[in-house]
Amino acid sequence: MSTTTAPVSRNGVDTATLFATRDAVKGQPELAGFQFRARNRWISGTHSRSRIGGFYGAGAEQQHVRGEMVLDADHPLVLVGADEAPTPVEYLLHALAACLTAGLVNVAAARGITLHEVESSVEGDIDVLGLLGLDPSVRNGFQQVRVAFRIKGDAPEEELRALLDRSRSRSAVYDVLTNGVPVTITAEVG
Amino acid sequence: MSTTTAPVSRNGVDTATLFATRDAVKGQPELAGFQFRARNRWISGTHSRSRIGGFYGAGAEQQHVRGEMVLDADHPLVLVGADEAPTPVEYLLHALAACLTAGLVNVAAARGITLHEVESSVEGDIDVLGLLGLDPSVRNGFQQVRVAFRIKGDAPEEELRALLDRSRSRSAVYDVLTNGVPVTITAEVG
Numbered sequence: 001m002s003t004t005t006a007p008v009s010r011n012g013v014d015t016a017t018l019f020a021t022r023d024a025v026k027g028q029p030e031l032a033g034f035q036f037r038a039r040n041r042w043i044s045g046t047h048s049r050s051r052i053g054g055f056y057g058a059g060a061e062q063q064h065v066r067g068e069m070v071l072d073a074d075h076p077l078v079l080v081g082a083d084e085a086p087t088p089v090e091y092l093l094h095a096l097a098a099c100l101t102a103g104l105v106n107v108a109a110a111r112g113i114t115l116h117e118v119e120s121s122v123e124g125d126i127d128v129l130g131l132l133g134l135d136p137s138v139r140n141g142f143q144q145v146r147v148a149f150r151i152k153g154d155a156p157e158e159e160l161r162a163l164l165d166r167s168r169s170r171s172a173v174y175d176v177l178t179n180g181v182p183v184t185i186t187a188e189v190g
Numbered sequence: 191m192s193t194t195t196a197p198v199s200r201n202g203v204d205t206a207t208l209f210a211t212r213d214a215v216k217g218q219p220e221l222a223g224f225q226f227r228a229r230n231r232w233i234s235g236t237h238s239r240s241r242i243g244g245f246y247g248a249g250a251e252q253q254h255v256r257g258e259m260v261l262d263a264d265h266p267l268v269l270v271g272a273d274e275a276p277t278p279v280e281y282l283l284h285a286l287a288a289c290l291t292a293g294l295v296n297v298a299a300a301r302g303i304t305l306h307e308v309e310s311s312v313e314g315d316i317d318v319l320g321l322l323g324l325d326p327s328v329r330n331g332f333q334q335v336r337v338a339f340r341i342k343g344d345a346p347e348e349e350l351r352a353l354l355d356r357s358r359s360r361s362a363v364y365d366v367l368t369n370g371v372p373v374t375i376t377a378e379v380g
Contacts, residue, residue, distance in 0.1 A: 012234030018270045022322050032319040032328075036280050040287035042308035044202030048291045050284040052276045057318075058268040065273040071261075071281070073288030078248040080208045081292070083255040086242045088289035088363045090226050091261070091281045094240040096373070097230035098263030099278035101238045102271070103321075118232035124371075128247075129222040131293075131360050132212050141365030149377040160379040168375060170321050173278045175331030180370035181314075183286070185358060187339040189350040 013109035031059050038071075046075035047084045079128070089142065093122040095173045096147060103167030108153060113163065115153040122147045145177065203299035221249050228261075236265035237274045269318070279332065283312040285363045286337060293357035298343060303353065305343040312337050335367065 008016055025031050034057035040050040053068035054061055073088050075081025086094075097120045108115050124145045130138035151160050168174050198206055215221050224247035230240040243258035244251055263278050265271025276284075287310045298305050314335045320328035341350050358364050 012272075013236070014270060021268075021270055022324070025318065025322055026324050029319055029324070032317050032322070032324070034316045034318055036277065036283060036314050036316065038280060038283040038287055038312045040284065040291060040310045040312070042291050042295060042305070046203070046292035046295060048288045048308075050287055052280050052284065055266070055280075057266070062266060062268060064276070065267065066275075069276050071276065071284045073284065073292070075292055076245070076247070076252060077255065078211075078252060080204060080211055080296075082202075085256075086254070086259050086261065087226060088285040088292065089366075090228060090242050090245075091285035091288070092363065092366060093226060093228040094230065094242065094261045094263065095278040095281035095285070097228055097240055098238045098281070100375070101230060101232050102236035102263070102265055102278065105232060105236060106270075115232070118238075120230045122228045122230070124226050126224045126226065126362060127222050128215065128224055129219055130365075131362050132215055132222070133360060134212070134216050134219070134222070139365055139369070140360055141362045141369070142371045145371055145373045147373065147375045149375065149379075151377055151379045153379075157379050161377055164375065164377050170323060170330055172316060172321050172331045173282065174373060175320075175329055176279075176282060176367060178370050178373050179329070179331070180368050181332045181335055183335045183337065183364060183368050185290070185337045185339065185354065187341055187351055187354050189339075189341045189343075189347050 010109040010112065011105050011115050013106055015109045018106060018110060033057070044082075046079075046081040048073055089124060089126065092142075092177065093124050093145070096145065096177060097122045099171045099173035100147065100149075100164070100167050103171050104151070104163050107163050107166045111159075111163070113153055113155045113159065115151070117150065117152040119150045120147055200299040200302065201295050201305050203296055205299045208296060208300060223247070234272075236269075236271040238263055279314060279316065282332075282367065283314055283335070286335065286367060287312045289361045289363035290337065290339075290354070290357050293361050294341070294353050297353050297356045301349075301353070303343055303345045303349065305341070307340065307342040309340045310337055
């Protein structure tokens, strides 16, 4: 699926497998259906813990290589939490930076561009008058999110900028955060 | 700000401080402006690491009690990652469950309801034909997210369900995921 003259790995991306995977899914689109999952349990106050293990994809149930991974979340002291872990909204910022970066690196590998450094800073502004129920005209979530990248690689400036543009245009997290997604919530109580 | 007959803590929530904080912000709305942040650095392939430390809120720069916290992300093997950490989209599911749970517990405490157990399972469906660039009619992100709660507490079923309704109506992450948020991306390259 790749020529033998192509490098096996660039930027830590196995480009031959990347192209092969894309070709495999193209020929068998049912492999493209994925389902990701998290199971969360309340600990105390605003502190809870999620466990992330299995997911469905590539036509089968999958397990993460590292087994079940644990993520905690809490509110900070100034919002009456115990600050045991990052806040839920900080996890959104991390997810956005990580998704854009992974995509950028994949695109660079596919285009034969070697990267030296990719860093990003993400900021999200939130006015807690909304979530505290003090002003119904203020939204609960972020009002604005800003991502500032610093990218170093062996390509002209415009080619490096194009990597980021392509990554944004294919990013799952950017899509969800900017366009929203239908969320249904059910409960078994008692 | 609270009566001496009110319990100091319920569900691990310091309700007196919760009400006092709400009153303080009500009287001084400029305290409500928060900014959360993450700094991400690419490691190799689709693996990157975010550091979460300071944030702005309650009128001052704040530091998380545990200092700088580190979150990794990666793609799974079947998407040509090294599977060193949860995927970016799994972080979104964790954030949603954690935010709804923290809000639910706070609302329960404010209403004098003692909870015994709060668990949730979150699933997000994604068709990777979109993010692989194989079908422009398929979105990159989740097509649907489902959250299933199990709540046990000392209140009638309808009151426990009402806690979840109120939490959803005040949740920062639910708002961002369902309504979207403006995201601006800039880059310094070279």
